[in-house]
Amino acid sequence: SARTAGRGRVRVFDWSMRERAERVMDLETNLRLALDRGEFVVHYQPIFCLKTLAPRGVEALVRWKRSDGELVPPGEFIPAAEQSGLIIPLGALVLAEACRAFVRWRQTVLGQKPFFMSVNLSARQFTQPELVKQVVTTLRRESMPAADLKLEITESILMEHPESAMLKLRGLRELGVGIGIDDFGTGYSSLSYLQRFPIDTLKIDRGFVSGMEEHGNRVIVRSVVSLAHNLGYEVVAEGIETMGQLDDLAALGCDLGQGYYYARPLVEDRLLELLGRHGAEAAE
Ligand code: C2E
Ligand code: MG
Ligand code: MG
Ligand code: MG
DSSP: HHHHHHHHHHHHHHHHHHHHHHHHHHHHHHHHHHHHHHOEEEEEEEEEEEETTOOOEEEEEEEEEOTSSOOOOOOTTHHHHHHSSSSSHHHHHHHHHHHHHHHHHIIIHHHHHHOOEEEOOHHHHHSTHHHHHHHHHHHHHHHHOOOGEEEEEEEHHHHHSHHHHHHHHHHHHHTTEEEEEEEEEESOOHHHHTTOOOOOOEEEEHHHHHHHSSSHHHHHHHHHHHHHTTTOEEEEOOOOOOOHHHHHHHTOOOOOETTTTTTTOBBHHHHHHHHHHHHHHOOO
């Protein structure tokens, strides 16, 4: 009858809900275990000067290296880490690891060259009350120069909690840490909204870069670069995959870039090879 069929449907629905809930819990449990086992690794994608092609910094990007050797990209576990709160210890680990690596490079391949380390902060990391304290503690413990660290946040974080965000950004800027707006253009904020916050870098989202053959997108990128420069920001283009995109962005006056055309996110050893090659060129 309709009634039993109805009940059957409800049961099927319950099952899939339960399965979904279980899968989320499995992921959380596995993330917790992975943290304990030290399965998170940090890769580094070079950020380079569009004029000289010299590397000017890196972005730290976390990966989960599972015991079977599989590398899980952050898109597959950051949301669960964010939801469960595990992003707090995970983020602390990435920040510490990135600073430690940076200090090693300073003492060897980097010397005194201008170079920065950029680290992503999720909404939950940024809004935690202890953030500024945690950053100071890490900088001191790792002997990381504050001026060489940049923290990347998205515009949506600034739009959702403008007052508390302002206080935090001021706290971070007082330390000397740089602030970058990540994925600019994907949210609904504008530069006139962002300019009230103490930020110094604007990262133009990959979507504009890949769409730059279209006249409309080119015009947008050109205006964003010019407005951002007038506001005193340095501009980074994300997701540069072709020489054409690189040339176009350089012609529009964009300062820095990152993308597969130049280099993918690299393990530390590969990054050091790349930095070593550029150091040798500069010294010649
Ligand atoms: P994001 O901060 O915007 O990082 C840039 C992403 O674009 C990275 O993906 C990078 O591998 C990718 N990418 C770089 N160049 C190219 C290109 O030329 N073409 C294409 N198609 N992609 C390119 P990834 O490493 O998978 O990270 C995805 C996102 O996960 C990051 O986006 C960031 O929001 C988040 N994430 C990564 N690491 C961390 C972390 O340590 N903490 C937090 N909170 N979030 C992180
Ligand atoms: Mg980023
Ligand atoms: Mg980005
Ligand atoms: Mg992005």
